[in-house]
Amino acid sequence: MKVGLLYSRIRRDEKLLLSELRDRGHEVAKIDVRDEQFGLSDPPEAFDGVDVVVDRCLATSRSLYVTQFLDAYDVPVVNGSDTADVCSDKVKNSLALEAAGVPTPTTEVAFTTDSALEIIERFGYPCVIKPVVGSWGRLMAKVESRSAAEAILEHKATLGHYQHKVFYIQEFVEKPGRDIRVVAVDGEPIAAMTRSSDHWLTNAAKGAEVEPFGPDDRVRDLVATASDAVGGGLLGVDLMEAGDDYTVHEVNHTVEFKALNDAVDVDVPAEVVDWLETKVANETEAAV
Amino acid sequence: MADTITAEDPLTGEEIEIPSDVEVGEIVDSPATGAELEVISVDPVVLEEAPELEEDWGE
Numbered sequence: 594m595k596v597g598l599l600y601s602r603i604r605r606d607e608k609l610l611l612s613e614l615r616d617r618g619h620e621v622a623k624i625d626v627r628d629e630q631f632g633l634s635d636p637p638e639a640f641d642g643v644d645v646v647v648d649r650c651l652a653t654s655r656s657l658y659v660t661q662f663l664d665a666y667d668v669p670v671v672n673g674s675d676t677a678d679v680c681s682d683k684v685k686n687s688l689a690l691e692a693a694g695v696p697t698p699t700t701e702v703a704f705t706t707d708s709a710l711e712i713i714e715r716f717g718y719p720c721v722i723k724p725v726v727g728s729w730g731r732l733m734a735k736v737e738s739r740s741a742a743e744a745i746l747e748h749k750a751t752l753g754h755y756q757h758k759v760f761y762i763q764e765f766v767e768k769p770g771r772d773i774r775v776v777a778v779d780g781e782p783i784a785a786m787t788r789s790s791d792h793w794l795t796n797a798a799k800g801a802e803v804e805p806f807g808p809d810d811r812v813r814d815l816v817a818t819a820s821d822a823v824g825g826g827l828l829g830v831d832l833m834e835a836g837d838d839y840t841v842h843e844v845n846h847t848v849e850f851k852a853l854n855d856a857v858d859v860d861v862p863a864e865v866v867d868w869l870e871t872k873v874a875n876e877t878e879a880a881v
Numbered sequence: 882m883a884d885t886i887t888a889e890d891p892l893t894g895e896e897i898e899i900p901s902d903v904e905v906g907e908i909v910d911s912p913a914t915g916a917e918l919e920v921i922s923v924d925p926v927v928l929e930e931a932p933e934l935e936e937d938w939g940e
Contacts, residue, residue: 728939
C-alpha cells in the first residue's frame with residue numbers, strides 16, 4: 594500500500610512508523626503540511642495514489658483543517674476529521690465521554706470570571722482549570738485557594754485568545770500519583786503504561802516515570818467505549834484510578850507512543866502498521 | 882552502527898555531526914547553542930532554525 598504521512602515535524606514516533614512501513618516494503622509519501630496548498634475541489638499532487646493518509650501533524654489547528662479537506666477529496670485518513678474535532682477540544686471530549694456513559698471527572702464550564710469562581714468555590718479546593726485547547730499539560734492549573742483562583746481567572750481573562758475565556762473547570766481527582774495511558778486502535782488496546790510523578794501532572798512529556806500496565810476487563814471496556822465515543826482510530830486514552838473504579842479524563846487523537854514503546858515489550862509501531870494494513874485491505878475489499 | 886554525517890549549523894556557521902539516518906522534517910539539537918534545528922534536506926544536508934513550538938502543538 595501507499596501511505597501518506599502528514600507531518601509538520603518528525604518526532605521519534607514518526608520515525609518509528611516510517612521505519613516499520615519501509616521495512617515492510619510499503620511506499621511512503623512524506624507530506625509536510627507546511628508546504629501544501631489545499632483547494633476546495635482537488636487535492637494537492639502529493640496525495641496522488643495514496644491508499645491512506647496517516648495524520649501525524651503536530652499542530653492541532655492544521656490537523657483539524659487538513660483532515661476536513663481530505664474528507665472533501667475522498668482520501669481516507671486516520672484519524673478522521675470528526676475524531677480530531679472531538680479530541681482537540683476538551684469540552685467536546687468531555688461531552689462525548691459523558692454521552693457514552695464513560696466515567697469522567699466532574700466538569701463544568703463557564704464564560705465569565707464571576708461564574709467560573711462560583712464553580713470553583715462549589716467544587717472546593719483543590720480543583721483544576723484547563724484550557725479548552727492545548728496540549729502536553731500546558732496552561733493547566735491546580736487551584737489551591739480562592740485567592741489563587743481569582744488570580745488565575747484574571748490572568749486567563751486577560752490572555753489574548755478568546756478561547757482562554759472559556760473556563761473549563763474539573764474536580765481534582767485523588768489518583769495514586771499515577772495515571773494510565775492506553776494506546777488503542779479502533780478501541781482495541783495494543784499497549785498500556787502508567788505514568789508516575791510527584792508533580793500533579795503525570796505527562797511523560799513533562800518527565801513522568803513510565804511502567805508497563807496490564808489493562809483489566811474494566812479498562813478494556815472503558816477504552817472501547819471511549820474510543821467509539823470520539824469516532825475511533827489510533828488513540829491514546831488517559832485514565833486515572835478513582836476509588837474502586839477508573840475515570841477517563843482525556844482521549845488524544847495524535848497519540849504519542851515513544852515513551853510507551855520504550856516501556857513495554859509490545860512493538861507498538863508494528864501493531865499500528867498491522868492495523869493500517871487491515872484497514873486498507875478492508876476498504877479495498879469493500880470497494881470491489 | 883551510529884553513523885554520523887557533517888552539516889553546517891546555520892546559527893553559528895560551525896560544522897556539526899548529526900545522525901546519518903535523519904529524516905527531512907526531523908529536529909536535531911545544536912551541540913554549540915542547544916538550539917533546535919530542522920533538517921530541510923538530506924542530500925545535501927541543510928539545517929535551518931526550527932520553528933518555535935506553539936500552544937496547540939502536541940497531544
